[in-house]
Amino acid sequence: MSMRGPALLVLLLTISGGALAADPSSPNAVERGEYLFNAAxxxxxxxxxxxxxxxxxxxxxxxxxxxxxxxxxxxxxxxxxxxxxxxxxxxxxxxxxxxxxxxxxxxxxxxxxxxxxxxxxxxxxxxxxxxxxxxxxxxxxxxxxxxxxxxxxxxxxxxxxxxxxxxRPDDPSKPPDWNRGRYLVEAVAHCGECHTPRTTLGGLDRDRYLAGNPKGPDGDKVPNITPHPKVGIGSWSPGDIALLLEIGLLPDGDVAGGAMAEVVRNSTSKLTAEDRAAIVAYLKSIPPLE
Amino acid sequence: MDPRVINALAAASVAGVLFLGFGGVVGTAIGADPVALVKQREQTMKTMGGGLGAVAKFVKGEGATVADVRSAAAAITEMVAKDPHTVFPQGTAIGVSDSEAKPELWQNWPKAVEYWNGLKPAAARLTEAANGGDRTQIAQAMQVMSKACSNCHEDFRQKKP
Known part of the structure; x- marks a missing residue:
């Protein structure tokens, strides 16, 4: 990662620092629960x-x-x-x-x-x-x-x-942010439920994990978010992905709509910058799929 | 990013704006060809998106300058000054060309107008921040602008399969 990475993290904290409602590290069950409620x-x-x-x-x-x-x-x-x-x-x-x-x-x-x-x-x-x-x-x-x-x-x-x-137990061969990112993506934020295509019986097609779903909720086309350079988000910088999660802005200046606008509004904008960075670290590591 | 690339991009956006202005006149002149109206809306959206993309590049430290942010804010301001009736004329919903506008937009027209008008203060704030030149202010204005766009995209836009 270039020198931009840390600067960007600081910056993203500046943008949304005041808006963060709940604290994932709180010892209080209700406060932690509120954070998870948003993330989920x-x-x-x-x-x-x-x-x-x-x-x-x-x-x-x-x-x-x-x-x-x-x-x-x-x-x-x-x-x-x-x-x-x-x-x-x-x-x-x-x-x-x-x-x-x-x-x-x-x-x-x-x-x-x-x-x-x-x-x-x-x-x-x-x-x-x-x-x-x-x-x-x-x-x-x-x-x-x-x-x-x-x-x-x-x-x-x-x-x-x-x-x-x-x-799933954490993968000890991977850094903590990757494990946190995997937990958020796979479990809590359930990204795969929309971004993974489904079989005719409605099960997730796990061989196509996060490779996009032409028939998403409400008829929306849901994009491929694997790091494939052409059809996925492989050309996005870590900052691009973090910014999409924080404010819904895509690298070309478009703004996410449909269900993802709601996800950003209710969920990913309310995560800590560290958690968004963890999601980025994990998404960058998964197999690129066409 | 290479400053030459930035200049080329800036020139391209200016050309885009000029083309759009011209296209607007033609669009009105040839009457209500729905396909042309959809294309015209796409250009309006692309100009706004191009502007916001340039702002994001500045915020992310990816090469754009404060001057780029100022031109972006000016381009966005020009677009949001349009009358929503001309941007979203009747008969340009999904099904016409590659329109992504849901029919609900016209069924909830007062809401759509409210969202469109909400772009104006966001653009004004972006202009003010661009004139001030402070990165944090610009980042916050960008967030407000992005939110204003997402209101309409969330309710009334459908990505085509």
């Missing part, structure tokens, strides 16, 4: 912002090739939200894709990524969610056509696609 982008899918819904009360339509999903209410409301969920229930949902009654959950909820979050991060996330306002909004059923509407098929889906359960 829970707000976007679980809030029907355009329909005037209250935060986290669910209902934002999520159009996919399999039908329309309506993410549920995850406020602490005891009847319509997750107010009666124990820590174990919560961890099981995010790690194994199972509801409170043990029923398999639709993978529109990205548990194939969240499964890699640590116990501590998951329970801190829950601690933060439980400080939010309880909203008694009932859940809206998904609108899916068969066979996707048959929930029993999900067990088979999970057998096929939820093949690695639980957090």
């Amino acid at each position: 982008g829970c707000l976007g899918c679980h809030t029907d912002e355009k329909g005037g819904g209250k935060p986290l009360a669910g209902g934002r339509p999520l159009a996919t090739p399999f039908g329309t999903f309506y993410p549920p209410n995850i406020t602490p409301d005891p009847d319509h939200g997750i107010g009666r969920w124990s820590d174990a229930d919560f961890i099981r949902a995010l790690r194994e894709g199972k509801g409170r009654e043990g029923e398999p959950l639709y993978p529109a909820f990205p548990y194939t990524s969240y499964t890699r979050m640590t116990d501590r991060d998951l329970s801190d996330l829950k601690a933060y969610l439980f400080t939010r306002e309880a909203v008694p909004t009932p859940n809206r059923p998904h609108e899916l056509s068969p066979p996707f509407s048959w929930r029993f098929t999900l067990a088979g889906w999970q057998w096929l696609y939820l093949t690695e359960v639980g957090p």
Whole structure:
């Protein structure tokens, strides 16, 4: 990295230093949980912002090739939200894709990524969610056509696609920022859920990890973010990637739109500059794919 | 970046602006050819993007100068002064040429106008920061400008498959 790197980091801290809401190194579970809540982008899918819904009360339509999903209410409301969920229930949902009654959950909820979050991060996330306002909004059923509407098929889906359960140990041969970056990209920020193409059954095509998805959420084309020099982001400098994550600006001066604009607004702009740099370090290291 | 490259880029953006001005006149003269109107909008967007890209190069220390930031701010200011009706005329949604504008933009026209008008104070702030020449101020103004662009891109733009 040239001399620019450190200068840029300092600068990026200057741009957003005041806006940082939560602290990932806080000893307080709720504060750590708030940081993870932002990094995991829970707000976007679980809030029907355009329909005037209250935060986290669910209902934002999520159009996919399999039908329309309506993410549920995850406020602490005891009847319509997750107010009666124990820590174990919560961890099981995010790690194994199972509801409170043990029923398999639709993978529109990205548990194939969240499964890699640590116990501590998951329970801190829950601690933060439980400080939010309880909203008694009932859940809206998904609108899916068969066979996707048959929930029993999900067990088979999970057998096929939820093949690695639980957090991965750090790779000791790699520096800490790379390991942190991998954790953020793979687990918490679940980048692969949109940037990796899916099979006809809706599983992530892991051979094409982060190589872009022509049929992303809401019909958007989602770009290749592997370091391929032509079709990926191989020609981007580390500062280019960090700036995209912080303010949504692409190297050519375009500004990210669609779902990524929301991700930047709710999530990556609220990370620390160190975490954005860790994401950059990891993305620069993965195999370039066409 | 090599100063000659910067100069060439600056010349290209000026040429782009001149071409756009000319194209604008022609576009009006030949009436409402939707394909031409979409191309014209693309040029408007490219001019704004080119400007913001130059600002980012300065902020990232990648060669652009304060003078480049000033010309970028001037180009962006000229674009955002346009009437949104001329930038987003009816009948130029996705499906026309390579338009990326969702039909929702016209269905929520007051919102679209609000977003467009939000570009103006952002451009003014960028101009002020460019005149001051302070890198941090310029970086913050760039962030505000980027946010103003993303409002509309988030709601009303769809990347073509």
